[in-house]
Amino acid sequence: MSVPNEYMHDEMQSSFFKQLNLFDWIFAVLLVAGSIFAYQKYSHLMDGYEVGILFFTAASLIALGWLWKPMRALMFYIAVLSLFAINLYGADLAAAENNFFLKYLFSGQSATMWMSALFVMATMAYFIELFTGNAFTGKVAVAMTWSATAMGFIGLLVRWRETYLHGADIGYIPVSNLYEVFILFAIITALIYLYYEKKYETRSMGAFVLLVITAAIAFLLWYHFERDAAEIKPLVPALQSYWMKIHVPANFVGYGAFALAAMIGVAYLIKDSVVKRNPNGLVASRLPSLDMMDDVMHKSIALGFAFFTIATVLGAMWAAEAWGGYWSWDPKETWALIVWLNYAAWLHMRLMKGLRGPILAWWAVIGLFVTLFAFVGVNMFLSGLHSYGEL
């Protein structure tokens, strides 16, 4: 059929691939080249599943970068700086002490420290903007959050290399103990937040979301300094599996999204209670509309629920392989189910007219505590097959 009229041309041309620009393609080519390089260099160490995971990850990252453009730059910086740091290491772990860049910036632990500091400062900056309305501080906050996220990823990637420098048989992906997953939690939560911040064009939820990240950082630092948790220790046999590489990240998209929803829930409840008494007050005017927060909460919980479902199923499949049963009512498994049922209930409540609003926000906040228990409480208080990562 001919196009007989003047519909906007850019609209008509807007097929997804046509919208991609040169940078998108360079980005994709780099990622593909990077994964082929990794494959050639390390394929003798990987089994079929791990090769699959490698290329699947590359494809997902390309998709992510295309759908959300700032990710391209983030990945670029992370890759360059991590490779720089790994290169500085060479084959010598002692470089962490001797090399200036490693010691003060990019060793696994230093980068993590920078991440921590930046997140805490970003939190303060978001609060300053919230109370003073100073837009410049807000921009600084955003920049610091991005930098902190980058530093967190760099820390994990460099740490990945460090585990192998401790011994070829020790090396493992650093999402394997409580210390490492707290870093993962912080950066994933931050990324999800940054996405919504851009999408909704408001920074006023940042203070709340960054607060939960700061709490995670506080725990991380305590755990580091009091319990020496940053030390690299070899994995117990049950954790030596490719499942780890997909199960844990999927889980933490879930945890991060739920935590974010809960913090939006807090903001929602504050606004909801203030707005009636003082509709033109500072809080009421600075915080986004209740509608918008409800929407963010729902999107976030939906995202979390989808990924948490995947993670739990992957966990079941892993359990089937490691323990001989896909479901054993082990405390960690059971709590994952509890979290999942809880958010399933949340999603259904939202479909009922009478149960929207503050009730849902409360439920999301309580959901954070349920999630938190599943995340750390189980390891602390309950014994079971997941008996690693103890405090």
Added chain:
Amino acid sequence: MNTANKKHTRLGIIFEFLSSMNFAITLLVAISFASVIGTVLQQNQPYNDYIIKFGPFWHEVFKTLGLYNVYGAMWFLALLVLLVLSTGVCIYRNTPTMLRDMQQFRLNVKEKSLRLMTNTQSWTSDKDSNDIDKQVQHYLNFKGFRTRVKQHDDHRVIAGMKGSWNRLGYIFTHAGIIVLCIGSFLDGSFGLTIKEWTGRIIPETRDIRADKVPATARLSPQDSLSFRGSISLQEGSSSNLVFLNIRDGYLVQELPFAIELKDFRVEHYTSGMPKSFESDLVIHDDQLDEPLKQTISVNHPLIYRGYAMYQASFGDGGSNLSIRAWPFRTQEIQAMDIKVEVKKSRVLNTLSGKYRLEIDDFNMFNIFPNTDEEKAATGKKFKNFGPSFKFKLRDASGVANEYHNYMLPVMQQGRLFFLSGMRGSVADQFRYLHIPADNNGSLNRFMAFQSLLHTSEKVKQIAKNSVKAAMSVANQTDKKMQDDVVNSMMNLITLFNQGGYIAIEADIKKKVPEDKQVNVAEAYVKILQNLLQNTYLEVLKQEGIDINKAVNNFDNQFYEDAVSAFAGIAAYGSPVYFQLADFKHRESSGIQITRHPGQNIFYLGCLMLIVGIFMMFYISYQRIWLIVKPEDGKLSLTLAGSGNRNQRDFANEFDQLAKQIVKSSS
């Protein structure tokens, strides 16, 4: 909904209730709470533990409520069944609507209802209605909408729809839940529970050999659809029986094939943490032409004929130990060589009566972290104390002490010791006896020293000689006094031999007035030391060392350590020191065996669930209508749309869409 006509029948009311959202939410929350109980209250422990914890009253209550096995309790099963029913009814009721939604374009909408929608816009145009029709359809198609047109009497409706997969997502998600529940019911233990209820099986509670277990506690391969049990195989042995633990007892499940364990290996990291566990298995099955060989390890099971075999645990599988029993506290110096197997026991006749020696465990490695100084000295983070074994020594009255002996002498503060830990009860820590090793790294000198101390004639001779020498220095010749001194020396050494310093202290407390006790004790220690030293010199002399030269540092230190050890033997509780002379390591591998025929159904359900969820969340189901109506020579247009997800997002999309359509048509 479509069920309005059913509303009044009884079944209709039940359906209504089961498929109500309220009920679904209540169920989800109820199952969460029930699950919490099972994680807070340790499940499937022996009843005695619960009685101690909760007292007999609450124990009965909890037991009746099934709280000790929540996930196997009938009420929990009932909740799950209700969830499945509720979801099923939901699907049943909603699917027709959803499918209709996917097909029908609702071409009969009225302009009035479009104007009432949230996302709506109206305008007028001078264009030709056919052109508009084409353009709008073309544009909507391009935007992913399927379109239909219908010409009514006085107006035309263009209807578009996209994202109908969203509706399919609903069906997938909820059907997935049903499918995965069915899969897991197949694999659950409910079959067994029912058999137990009806008395067809009775778990065995006695610790008896597998072939003695009565038929009521045995399951043949056909009996059970699914099970989960474990089997412990020694290297070189094979079995076709799996043990299923059921609360206080167990059932024996027969397999249609036998599993043999050829070899079991543990690898360690340098830190001593285990790095891998591997078992070489051989499957013997009549259906196989030749036995199937396969190595399994953690995370790498063997799946054969629907039975999955997993590396679960390991232990000692009856290592053969050669043990030298050195008698303590006697002049006897001849060690007795005995052979025992781990997990077995044997009777020993010792000078102080009959004992039963029960060997509990054997360990090839004992790896400990080094202290900071050791790290600096050796450059290693860990040290290995080498093989050790644990045993109990039970006396005739049944009282037992537990011991932990290392095979090789262990370096401590620069000296080598044979370490032997002892404790009276499991709750205590082991306290270690340090027996010094001689310069050949053996026990010989220590045992020779001990033997000499217990040979009274010789000790007496040594005592006499030393008293004589002392007296002659002082020009004393009183025979009676000499005898007295020698006698009291012999008294002291006997006390020391029997009970160490503590016995001497007790003796002084008994016989000497309080004000003189300190002085007497000092004098006694001097005398005793003198005798012990002279005896030790005699030992050295027997070894051929020239005792007229100064005693070297090593021998000096050995003396100190040996005397401390003698003093410690008093509290050691065993008349014998068991030295591990040799061993033949034999391991056993704990293999978990499961059969889960519902597993693939479960996974299918999971897959449907995941696919469905993504379809529901990330495909938005949207409809667009445009009514074109000629009016006063112009066209009056009304556009409206609805989306079932994310009203904010849809409002934005609709605005974009409307902008384009209005622009092109006005």
